[in-house]
Amino acid sequence: MTTPPYKHLYLVDGSGYIFRAYFAIPPRSTADGRPVNATFGFTNMLIKLLRDSDADGIAVIFDKSGKTFRNEIYPEYKAHRPEAPEDLVPQFAAIREATKAFNLPCIEMEGYEADDLIATYARQAKEAGIEVTVVSSDKDLMQLVDGGIAMLDPMKDKTIGPDEVMEKFGVAPEKVIDVQALAGDSTDNVPGVPGIGIKTAAQLINEYGDLESLLERAGEIKQNKRREKLIENAELARVSKKLVTLERYAPVTEGIEGFALRQPEPETLRAFLELYEFRSLLRRLSDQLGDEVPAEATPVPAAPGEANYELVQDLAALERWVAAAQKRGVLAVDTETTSLDAVAAELVGVSLSTEAGKACYVPLAHKGDAPADGGLDLEGGGAEAPKQIPLDQAIAALKPLLEDPGVLKVGQNIKYDMLIFARQGIDVAPIDDTMLLSYVVEGGLHGHGMDDLAQIHLDYQTIKFKDVAGSGKNQVTFDHVPLEKALDYAAEDADITLRLHQVLKPRLVADRLTTVYETIERPLVPVLAAMELTGIKVDRDTLRRMSNDFATRIGELEVAIHKLAGRPFTIGSPKQLGEILFDEMSLPGGKKGKSGAYATGADILQGLAAQGHDLPARVLDWRQLAKLKSTYTDALQTQINEETGRVHTSYSQAVASTGRLSSNDPNLQNIPIRTEEGRKIRTAFVAEKGHVLLSVDYSQIELRLTAEIAEVEALKQAFHDGQDIHAITAAQVFGIPVEGMDPMTRRKAKAINFGIIYGISAFGLAQNLGIPQGEARDYIAAYFERYPGIRGYMDRTKALAGEQGFVTTLFGRKIHVPGIKDKNPARRSFSERAAINAPIQGTAADIIKRAMIRVPPALDKAGLKARMLLQVHDELLFEVPEGEVEETSAVVREVMENACAPALELSVPLVADAGTGANWAEAH
């Protein structure tokens, strides 16, 4: 054999990849309806491989349909494989076309699986001294891994070597087939030995060396069941081993010398990309394709990025755009600023789009070019600033348009732009938000940032902010971006937003989600904007004093901890701490997690502390103080806005899959309360002079909704009677009178009640209560016995989620649960629990959102001046003039308790409790 002229051969498992890509990538199709998601993924992967790897030899290997030699050994092999989904079938041919379009060899062979051909070529290449990488994540190929052969998981971009194989199978690669022979494989219908899984198999192989030795000496095994099974099924194990062993000497006809990398023919490649309408890939490969993207691939209107955008630098031009928008009635708007913090940001420019492919950018505060030498230049303008419309004139021209009730303003995360405009005296309305449309229609399926949405719905890769403004220490604010670049980027954003609106808005009706969007998400936007703009007053001195106090105590603890350890180390490093505790001090219970590090979480340290060890106890104290200082008392001081003296969080309305809000920069939804020490931080959140803080929160809302949704009559009755719900649960489940109940009994019932909301598991409950799993199992059984409605709800919900891929709240919000069909049982169970929790958490989120929308007008109508400041999932915080507390409290409670009406009437009452004080600690 001649030595092939390359060094590193990549063998791509084409059939394996396409299955994974099909399930991992959301459905997409060409204009005439041909499904292409897996083909797109495959093509993308090839481009990435060609671009990023050192491959100078590549072959793509496929399964050939039909029987293989394994069916002669064991007719049932792969007999239970379900048919491929119908929208995957046509893609099998398409990825072979893709392979050929890139001028790569396409290998398949009657009677052999792709895995056997890969094994054969890998062996041949290795013998010829060529490095081999098998591109696949199929565990069946892991047996090939050795010094010269590695695997690459193309979707996770993770290299799999002997260590990763060890992690997966618990044995070295050459023993993998022995483990597989014992454990079997239900998806391929490899029988294995009943009752033995990978864990047990690995343990046995490690103990006895290999399968044959194990089977010969099976009589020595102590566990009765295991010994019998092994003896009884020895032959089955041997057959299984034959099934899982890859054929390394398949009679292949193509030689590896033919796998040297060749350049693709530009015409062939282009024809392929056009046929499947992979326009973003066409664009990306345009340099390789020799010239510009051909005209026939350019749809009408022009693809984003290829459209002709207008730079608007005088008032007359801006007025033409205003008139065009008035005429159309729809306008996409986007602002460019100097900061992601809308309350601190300076307006730099505005972009507008009135129809797809037609957009402009109006620069308003761009500086001249930065000096090339990077020298000191405080104005940032070495050159004169470019021609721009004066800000006040532009605002005056835009205001009537942005406030025109007859013109719909469309934005991507328009709350941000509304805040920027609000600070310029413009009250933007009416609005639509493409981010929220996507959130309502496809929540749970993917992120809702513009880059994601452009890729998914428009097959377009947006220009990245980094590409125009740089990154890291070279990053500049947008006012320093040259106008040409700024135009491309900013106008594109408005263009894309308008196009996304055209795609997503009709989906509301089609998917019956109009009500959720129109009555919850859209009206909430201005409410959140007002809360963010208001902010909450934070007392810097209180925080500073606390930081100083923490610093002293942290320092003292550090000295003590280092002394106990016998040497200094970084206490904040879990890795170093683990080594100190379990290697150097040899404390018991050192357990390594999957990353190979010792676990040092609070539960572990508490266990050690309880055994009388001082160091872990001190580390717990240190961690608490370090957390409070770095995350709260230090960080919050830096978040106080210079101008307002208040802290302005930002609420994300499209992040949490259940419909909840999230809070960031800073997160004001996780300010400490559970420990005395942490709770003090809340005293720094204060009311303006002459005001107090009012906190109103829903009592047990999720448990009430669980009783409602799962129709648990006994719990509903308890809520009607206003009883202590956890005590009642304990009484009914454990049969103990409420009078004189042991607090531990009530605690257990409380844990079960919470567990139910989370999609209970015996493991989780046991963990939470620190009891054996068996005991937890008994409690759950007793609970289900007493409240059978709960089990019915759980089973129904799992089934429904499986059938339709989503669950719904009482208000019709859809929450997608993509992992519900996962064949990995751990991931599937995870999704099942999420599916059980989502309608409960999501309905609670819907309810408080409805309340938030109604509170401001209700206060207004009552002539009250209170301002809503924060939302913390089941709590609303207000700043109230001292004389209006009682009235405000009554109005807010009224709105919150009746927030379901008139859309829905619950059979359990909702109760909202109020508290007031000079600061948040007192009010809550």
Place this chain on the structure above:
DNA sequence: GTGTTCACG
């Protein structure tokens, strides 16, 4: 950029 830890509901 990822994983661990820990703050909240």
Place this chain on the structure above:
DNA sequence: GACGTACGTGAACACC
């Protein structure tokens, strides 16, 4: 019997 576990978040930090 095994998978690896309670649901939903965001931030800081260490470490690669």
